[in-house]
Amino acid sequence: IMEYAKKKGIDIGAVGIGVPGPLDAQTGVVKQPPKLKGWKDVPLGSIVQKEYGIPVWIENDANVCALAEKWMGSGRNIHNFIYILINEGIGAGVIINDELYQGTYDFVGEIGHFLCYEQGKFQYLEDIAGVDVLLYLANSQGLSVKSLEKMAELLQQDNQIAKSIVKKIATWIGSAIVNAIHMVGPQTVFIGGKMVVLGEPLIQPIREIVSHYLFGEQAVNIQFSSISSNAVPSGAGIYAIVHWLEKKSSEI
Amino acid sequence: IMEYAKKKGIDIGAVGIGVPGPLDAQTGVVKQPPKLKGWKDVPLGSIVQKEYGIPVWIENDANVCALAEKWMGSGRNIHNFIYILINEGIGAGVIINDELYQGTYDFVGEIGHFLCYEQGKFQYLEDIAGVDVLLYLANSQGLSVKSLEKMAELLQQDNQIAKSIVKKIATWIGSAIVNAIHMVGPQTVFIGGKMVVLGEPLIQPIREIVSHYLFGEQAVNIQFSSISSNAVPSGAGIYAIVHWLEKKSSEI
Numbered sequence: 001i002m003e004y005a006k007k008k009g010i011d012i013g014a015v016g017i018g019v020p021g022p023l024d025a026q027t028g029v030v031k032q033p034p035k036l037k038g039w040k041d042v043p044l045g046s047i048v049q050k051e052y053g054i055p056v057w058i059e060n061d062a063n064v065c066a067l068a069e070k071w072m073g074s075g076r077n078i079h080n081f082i083y084i085l086i087n088e089g090i091g092a093g094v095i096i097n098d099e100l101y102q103g104t105y106d107f108v109g110e111i112g113h114f115l116c117y118e119q120g121k122f123q124y125l126e127d128i129a130g131v132d133v134l135l136y137l138a139n140s141q142g143l144s145v146k147s148l149e150k151m152a153e154l155l156q157q158d159n160q161i162a163k164s165i166v167k168k169i170a171t172w173i174g175s176a177i178v179n180a181i182h183m184v185g186p187q188t189v190f191i192g193g194k195m196v197v198l199g200e201p202l203i204q205p206i207r208e209i210v211s212h213y214l215f216g217e218q219a220v221n222i223q224f225s226s227i228s229s230n231a232v233p234s235g236a237g238i239y240a241i242v243h244w245l246e247k248k249s250s251e252i
Numbered sequence: 253i254m255e256y257a258k259k260k261g262i263d264i265g266a267v268g269i270g271v272p273g274p275l276d277a278q279t280g281v282v283k284q285p286p287k288l289k290g291w292k293d294v295p296l297g298s299i300v301q302k303e304y305g306i307p308v309w310i311e312n313d314a315n316v317c318a319l320a321e322k323w324m325g326s327g328r329n330i331h332n333f334i335y336i337l338i339n340e341g342i343g344a345g346v347i348i349n350d351e352l353y354q355g356t357y358d359f360v361g362e363i364g365h366f367l368c369y370e371q372g373k374f375q376y377l378e379d380i381a382g383v384d385v386l387l388y389l390a391n392s393q394g395l396s397v398k399s400l401e402k403m404a405e406l407l408q409q410d411n412q413i414a415k416s417i418v419k420k421i422a423t424w425i426g427s428a429i430v431n432a433i434h435m436v437g438p439q440t441v442f443i444g445g446k447m448v449v450l451g452e453p454l455i456q457p458i459r460e461i462v463s464h465y466l467f468g469e470q471a472v473n474i475q476f477s478s479i480s481s482n483a484v485p486s487g488a489g490i491y492a493i494v495h496w497l498e499k500k501s502s503e504i
Contacts, residue, residue, distance in 0.1 A: 022467055031467075080355070094435075096355065103332070103348065103436055103437040107433070107434060107437045107467055107470060108434075108435065108436060108437045109434075109435065110434040110467070111434065111435070113430075113434050113465070113466075113467065114430075114431045114434060115427040115430050115431060115461075115465055116369060117368060117369045117370065117427070118369065122427055122461070122465065124465075175367040175369070175374055176431075178365075178366075178367050179366045179367060179428075179431050179435075180435060181359070182359060182360075182361075182362040182363065182365050182366060183346075183360065183361065183363070183431075183432060183435040183436065184355055184360060184435065184436075185355040185359045185360045209367075209374070213365070213367055213374065213376075214365075215274055215283075215359055215362070215365065218359060
């Protein structure tokens with residue numbers, strides 16, 4: 001990207017990066033994302049800053065997705081929402097009163113670490129419902145599936161094994177969404193990340209469990225992110241622009 | 253209370269009431285608390301206001317407990333904490349940056365409605381871990397227990413059935429606390445409500461599951477409320493005082 005910009009004569013003033021949490025957004029240190037093997041306390045912010053000599057901001061990938069949905073997507077007119085990013089890991093960004101809610105710790109929205117009691121023991125949501133788990137389950141049950149796209153094909157062909165695996169995973173994700181809703185009370189929950197290619201068979205069971213278990217008067221809308229495929233880079237860019245502007249205005 | 257005040261010549265200027273949620277704090281309407289049988293859309297605020305002719309504010313009982321812990325208890329110097337109120341129902345009040353976090357909906361902190369996958373189906377936390385459930389389980393397993401105090405006695409006598417029931421319930425509560433911590437990132441979790449009489453056998457399993465499943469760097473303190481027995485009335489009073497002062501200052 002940097003070289004492309006150079007060629008085109010575009011002046012890049014800041015870099016924004018979205019990475020799986022947990023991380024320290026203040027210092028730009030990526031701690032130890034459970035599903036990013038080998039990463040531990042990587043000072044990503046200062047590495048990139050040294051390389052290019054411009055300001056760098058990093059933030060949790062689900063958080064920047066929420067920002068992107070707020071600025072560019074269907075979240076523009078929604079004051080309170082949760083953005084759930086479902087990849088190998090699962091995270092959430094929370095928008096409250098039109099702003100990214102970051103809490104005071106960098107663990108906010110770590111919905112992938114919600115505990116689920118499955119097969120007689122407590123397990124993390126992302127360890128029973130992440131993309132890698134879904135593909136693993138499919139293959140262990142006799143389907144030969146290397147990608148989510150292939151899984152989506154099987155779903156379209158009405159493959160019962162594929163449907164039951166997706167339904168089970170979607171139900172777990174839905175139960176975590178119910179819990180998250182009870183903590184922060186959003187109007188809408190956006191679903192983003194790689195898993196959205198599964199379409200209706202994914203979102204339908206989520207909607208069912210949510211509407212079944214919420215208090216009667218809550219009508220929380222569950223929908224796919226409108227900017228799913230570009231959410232992380234777009235949101236990281238927005239994040240950097242906002243911080244760059246803040247920095248500039250504080251320098252005046 | 254009103255008659256006592258009259259006798260003593262105390263002038264009461266406002267009333268605060270803490271009730272189980274969900275409710276609408278704006279209008280003073282108690283919606284339909286799952287464990288308050290027969291209550292549905294009760295305009296408690298205006299009923300009490302008409303009766304005594306003074307301003308009345310009502311708020312979720314767990315929320316006023318959190319306020320009481322913040323103003324009068326061990327929460328005074330803690331900027332971010334969750335107060336879990338464990339009675340027949342289970343609720344939570346959330347203090348963020350020294351203030352009660354109320355979100356934009358009145359369902360915030362409804363931790364009793366967290367979903368737990370128990371005995372092959374999703375159930376609400378308070379339906380598998382409330383005080384009434386604990387006593388029911390104890391009696392159905394052959395203990396003759398009418399009160400939590402009796403249960404506490406059995407625990408002191410090292411009764412194994414009592415211990416195992418409390419441990420199981422505490423573990424469920426602990427798993428919900430892990431999830432709540434992942435959403436709001438508090439420094440401390442206070443445990444209040446009737447169930448605190450069970451003491452160490454209750455809090456120890458909660459501490460164990462929390463320390464086991466949190467991200468490594470989080471050191472969240474789990475402790476009993478320091479003002480447990482008076483938390484609801486104290487907090488409701490504080491809530492009314494704050495709102496009364498706000499009202500007065502807006503009238504100036």
